[in-house]
Amino acid sequence: MGAVRFGVGDLAQLRFAVSPLWETVASLRAAADPGRHAVHLPWIKQALTVREDRGELLARLAGFVPPAPRCPLSEIEEELALLAARPGPAGAPDAVLAWWRAAVRPHWPRIRAVLEADIAYRTRQLAEDGIQEVLARLHPEVRWTGDRLVSQGLPAGEARLDGTGITLVPSAFAARCRLLEGSGGTPPSLVYPARGVGTLWERHCGPGEGLARLLGRSRAGLLARTSSPATTTQLAVRTGLSPGAVSQHLAVLRDAGLVTGHRYGREVNYRATDMGLALLGDGDGDGDGRA
Template sequence: MGDVRFGVDDLGRLRFAISPLWETVAALRATTDPGGHALHLPWLKQVLTKDTDPARRALLPHLAELPALAPPPRCPLAEIEEELPALAGPPELAAAVRAWWKAGVRPHWPRIRAVLEADLAYRTRQLSEDGIQEVLTRLHPRLRWAEDRLASADLPAGTLALDGLGITLAPSAFAARCVLLPARGGTPPCLVYPARAVGTLWERREETGDALARLLGRSRALLLSGTSTPSTTTALARRTGLSPGAVSQHLAVLRDAGLVTGHRYRREVYYRASELGASLLDA
């Protein structure tokens, strides 16, 4: 049993992040235990092939040492090329991570990132409505809040005092439990936790119905269906193939019609189908 002790300053220094580097490491770990990651079987069938095998096997011997070498995420929405310099000490390892990222994770990253962004939107809304303690204890059923501490059998034994550094919360599509990454080089510690709605990650996405496309136009119908979970303009552009400018214009029309709503988190706006928009999609 371990716990994290929060001070008054730490409660005000909670932040969220998405880390492609840590998702790449967690994805590699998932390939070593397919039975324990049944939700990811559609993905596993695609990546456990002879084409991706060289990149995966080159990195597997380093799986145990990666957590000690890769730091917790520094910024909320980093790209992997921004995170890889942290592995500059072992250049061969950085090259192996990059190769596995390109072979096994990058082709699926738009889907994965959409789930992670949706989780962030949910947590930030929960933070504003219910407070930090509710956010922390709802990250995972095994987490418990008592007085000034967050405790779990999943955390390293002993007490980690944040001492004013704060903490970063990072959702993961591949994590089966919470993982605590210690502070490093002035970067606050990070609690990696299983993201919500991972069960929807590999579901087949059916084409938007012709009736809805005739009503709204195919592009707007496609975008409306893409906001069933909170998504940014950039994420929607990646998923639909539309330019960011076109996505912004269509979203403005959908928002003015009351079909989507926008929620700002830092420098990003997350769009989600409104009650009216969701009813239209269901119909």
């Protein structure tokens, strides 16, 4: 059992981030232990056909723990460049990059959409219920007591933030919470299992014919892919449309009140509104997007 002690200044410096480096390393370890990661079996079966040398890659990552992410929306090339500049991780950047290109990058838009949906949920929870409620509900094994976050997944003893703040990092491949040490002005990070991972590898049906006739097949397809937050670039990759065409269709859907856009860092994430979800036949009826 471990704990992280927060000061008042630490609570004020809580951030969120997505780390493709962490996800790549965690996904490789998940592929090596499919029994513990049954939810990812559809992906694992495919990943192992494109890279059969996972044992060799894992050996090169023995004892390697990814550093805490330095900014909310890093690309993996940025994270690997920082990693290569650190002493010690010989061979790790090459092993990570090999697995990323073969097994993770083709699915990254889908994975990232799940992570961004989790962040959108947590930030809404932050606005409605406060920081302590966000921390207390990160995972069933996590408890918030007084000024401490307590979990069986944290290192034994008590870590003090001492004004550095902390970055919360949702993960599609993490089985439990994990604390990543900060360095060089980078605050520590708490990796936690993201919501909605059970739907990650589901085959989603396209919009119904009626909706396609009403909106046009391209716009109906875009609307269907905004049930979780997505950027223009991500939607272009998923639909095969050009970014310009996606932008034009999103403008029409936004003017009709079917999607809304929210800026997160340097990007705008588009998500279906309650009306858009109703047209898609989203069954939960509350439009809050909870997985």
